[in-house]
Amino acid sequence: MKKTIGAFVILFALCGLFMGYYESLDDARIKYNPFIKHHPSLQIRFENIFANSQDPKPLKQLSERERQLVMDYCRFRLGIDTQLSTQEELERCGAR
Numbered sequence: 001m002k003k004t005i006g007a008f009v010i011l012f013a014l015c016g017l018f019m020g021y022y023e024s025l026d027d028a029r030i031k032y033n034p035f036i037k038h039h040p041s042l043q044i045r046f047e048n049i050f051a052n053s054q055d056p057k058p059l060k061q062l063s064e065r066e067r068q069l070v071m072d073y074c075r076f077r078l079g080i081d082t083q084l085s086t087q088e089e090l091e092r093c094g095a096r
Helices: 002-018 064-078 087-094
Strands: 019-026 029-036
Touching: 002 019, 019 064, 064 087
Parallel strands: none
Antiparallel strands: 019 029
16 A cells, blocks of 8 residues: 555656646636646746747847747757847747
């Protein structure tokens, strides 16, 4: 019994390291979009500024916090390591 519980705890911890999600609006409802991360991390909830139907902001209008959210999303969801120094890098993250 202890081994089974231990196995479930380890499995749950591994799922947390390799699974994540982001939220999007779909017909005025919040939709949760799960994904498998490219790199393990303790972060589970991610922000995808491209998920909603509104026009994304250009790179110049993103705050430092928003840039960091986009870089985290690109790295863990898409496997793209970027510094967001150009508009093309931002569009590359949004194109997928």
